Amino acid sequence: AERTLVLVKPDGVRRGLVGEVLRRIEAKGYTLVALDLRTADDDLLGAHYAEHEGKPFYAPLVEFMGSGPVAAVVVEGHRAIEGFRSLAGTTDPTTAAPGTIRGDLGRDWGLAVTQNLVHGSDSTESAAREIGLWFPELAPAAS
Numbered sequence: 692a693e694r695t696l697v698l699v700k701p702d703g704v705r706r707g708l709v710g711e712v713l714r715r716i717e718a719k720g721y722t723l724v725a726l727d728l729r730t731a732d733d734d735l736l737g738a739h740y741a742e743h744e745g746k747p748f749y750a751p752l753v754e755f756m757g758s759g760p761v762a763a764v765v766v767e768g769h770r771a772i773e774g775f776r777s778l779a780g781t782t783d784p785t786t787a788a789p790g791t792i793r794g795d796l797g798r799d800w801g802l803a804v805t806q807n808l809v810h811g812s813d814s815t816e817s818a819a820r821e822i823g824l825w826f827p828e829l830a831p832a833a834s
């Protein structure tokens with residue numbers, strides 16, 4: 692089955708929403724295959740967000756993502772990548788659809804859209820790369 696990397700970002704952990712996010716993933720029918728609460732260092736975050744290096748929101752994003760623990764989760768199931776992106780909702784929590792994690796639980800706190808509760812891999816290539824970064828002990832899964 693396909694695997695995706697989900698992060699409950701530091702805002703989600705601080706607000707006590709880890710359980711709520713995991714509940715939605717499990718209620719949807721996906722399986723949790725790895726779970727770790729960890730404060731990421733700049734090396735890991737730089738690698739994770741390499742595609743955004745040079746963008747205006749990159750430095751604040753990396754600073755925010757290292758500001759406290761994140762819950763890193765490997766989620767498994769057929770079409771789990773697309774499925775979790777659908778559960779998460781669009782990037783901007785102000786306009787993310789109600790019913791989604793960002794739409795139901797997120798808002799703009801005056802800090803642009805950086806604080807949007809969750810991350811989910813956006814392709815099979817991203818998922819393999821990100822799972823390798825966060826959980827090097829997990830071998831790449833067949834999809």
Ligand code: GTP
Pocket residue numbers: 748752781782802803804805806807809810811812813
């Ligand atoms: P992720 O699942 O976290 O990757 O979100 P995404 O795929 O919806 O967004 P994207 O990969 O384009 O951007 C990664 C993260 O950077 C977002 O989740 C936001 O936290 C942040 N981000 C993206 N675009 C902006 C922006 O225009 N301004 C700010 N401040 N942050 C942004």
Ligand code: MG
Pocket residue numbers: 811813
């Ligand atoms: Mg993304």
